[in-house]
Amino acid sequence: MRAPGDILLVSCYELGRQPLGIAVPAAFLERAGFRPATLDISVESLDEARIASAKLVLIAVPMHTALRLGMRVADRVRAIRPDAHICFHGIYATLNADRLLGRGGARRGRADSLTGGECEPVLVALAESLERTLSGGGDHVSPIDIPGLETAAKSASPVLEKLPFPAPSRARLPVLGRYAKLDRDGVTGLAGAVEASRGCLHLCRHCPIPSVYDGRFFVVPEDVVLADVAALVDAGATHITFADPDFFNGSAHARRVVEALHARFPSLTYDVTVKVEHLLKHRALLPVLAATGCVFIVSAVESLSERVLAILDKGHSKADVVEALALTRAAGLALRPSLLPFTPWTTLEDYREIVDFVVTNDLVDHVDPIQLSIRLLVPPGSLLEKHAEMTPHLGKLVPDLCTWTWSHPDPRMDALHQAASAIVADAAMTHEDAATTFERLRVAATGVHRERSRDEKARRPKAPRLTEPWFC
Numbered sequence: 001m002r003a004p005g006d007i008l009l010v011s012c013y014e015l016g017r018q019p020l021g022i023a024v025p026a027a028f029l030e031r032a033g034f035r036p037a038t039l040d041i042s043v044e045s046l047d048e049a050r051i052a053s054a055k056l057v058l059i060a061v062p063m064h065t066a067l068r069l070g071m072r073v074a075d076r077v078r079a080i081r082p083d084a085h086i087c088f089h090g091i092y093a094t095l096n097a098d099r100l101l102g103r104g105g106a107r108r109g110r111a112d113s114l115t116g117g118e119c120e121p122v123l124v125a126l127a128e129s130l131e132r133t134l135s136g137g138g139d140h141v142s143p144i145d146i147p148g149l150e151t152a153a154k155s156a157s158p159v160l161e162k163l164p165f166p167a168p169s170r171a172r173l174p175v176l177g178r179y180a181k182l183d184r185d186g187v188t189g190l191a192g193a194v195e196a197s198r199g200c201l202h203l204c205r206h207c208p209i210p211s212v213y214d215g216r217f218f219v220v221p222e223d224v225v226l227a228d229v230a231a232l233v234d235a236g237a238t239h240i241t242f243a244d245p246d247f248f249n250g251s252a253h254a255r256r257v258v259e260a261l262h263a264r265f266p267s268l269t270y271d272v273t274v275k276v277e278h279l280l281k282h283r284a285l286l287p288v289l290a291a292t293g294c295v296f297i298v299s300a301v302e303s304l305s306e307r308v309l310a311i312l313d314k315g316h317s318k319a320d321v322v323e324a325l326a327l328t329r330a331a332g333l334a335l336r337p338s339l340l341p342f343t344p345w346t347t348l349e350d351y352r353e354i355v356d357f358v359v360t361n362d363l364v365d366h367v368d369p370i371q372l373s374i375r376l377l378v379p380p381g382s383l384l385e386k387h388a389e390m391t392p393h394l395g396k397l398v399p400d401l402c403t404w405t406w407s408h409p410d411p412r413m414d415a416l417h418q419a420a421s422a423i424v425a426d427a428a429m430t431h432e433d434a435a436t437t438f439e440r441l442r443v444a445a446t447g448v449h450r451e452r453s454r455d456e457k458a459r460r461p462k463a464p465r466l467t468e469p470w471f472c
Helices: 020-031 048-052 064-080 091-095 097-101 120-135 150-155 209-213 222-234 251-264 276-281 283-291 306-312 318-330 348-360 369-373 411-430 434-446
Strands: 007-011 037-040 056-060 085-089 113-115 181-184 187-194 197-199 217-219 239-242 269-273 294-302 334-339 394-398 403-406
Touching: 007 020, 007 064, 020 037, 020 056, 020 120, 037 048, 048 064, 056 064, 056 120, 064 085, 064 091, 085 091, 085 120, 091 097, 091 113, 091 209, 097 113, 113 120, 187 222, 197 209, 222 251, 251 269, 251 283, 276 283, 276 294, 276 318, 283 294, 283 318, 294 306, 294 318, 318 334, 334 369, 348 369, 348 411, 348 434, 369 411, 369 434, 411 434
Parallel strands: 007 037, 007 056, 056 085, 085 113, 187 239, 239 269, 269 294, 294 334
Antiparallel strands: 181 187, 197 217, 394 403
């Protein structure tokens, strides 16, 4: 079992980034003496030779898109190597345990086991148990034989404990040039992603993380973060994305990390994700971010509707968004809001307000047009699944899509979603200027065309951004 390739780590999609979902497990496995192979199907073809040699296939599913692609990978593994043990790991593994494990049916599930949360030691235990089973003459290992995995396999309970982190192992991953890059006004540079923390303190109802971490988060030691950054810089990175769900969950830790990063790599830039309420609470840290190389902040604004924000339990108001925008601009930082414009509670006027807010606040080049077509996703186990505001709108659970269907009480909103999705898809195909796309979206929502002024048509300085616009 210690032969190279006996274990295959598979990543399906991580926002266009070189995947931490296999770099971190690879480091844990290597520390235990294993030599796993890796495969990232977002940039590599599905290598049947790597699958054929694998006895254990670990599929990372940190997000919904990755899960749907991962299920297809599992089907191919079953066809190519039927005796391989398949384990799904990540947030969407635990949320979709019934579907992945094949509960309630006679057929073997896509997964033989699964785990989530701080699960890397469980993956090592799985590899060690499989090794023992195979050395004893067995040809397949059951989840119940694996210490620490029985609970995960039967009840999908995540692992929530502080880990002794090694630095992620990236040597076997595709080169950074195959992933999303930083674009600063048309000049691109290689980018890599690191984690300074995992999990989240907050319980936003539409987010899958609270369903797994239940308001807990775990910091990654500063020396481990800096070692990972150093490896990415050696690989050519000039920009770092901190992939933490909220960089300010541990604000003191975050400050120490960025100050140490800047002292060691003074020309390196980075971006972070921070909740609106944390931008206000920790406003004194914004100049620190600017001084240490931060070029933009992603923040989950989601909506400007007070009702929608309350149902989602976002912890901020429209006035807070306006204040956060002013604070970041005063600090010299670009704010890139993420949006959730289609929910069962969003009205047509709410949508129009979002589009107008983006345009009137000069955020056209801070918001990727696809954000104006995002529709609420309700996976199994979501905090919204049984919420009183959600249940009247729920349809059926679609297993292959791993989500609940829902319809809007106003048919115009479902029609607008279809129209917005078509506009955004067309704009992406033709590389349309964002201002033109936002005007088309505004027309779809209002039916009225507004002629742009000469200043609006003039060339605008582009806000820093990553070249991958998708995010779930």
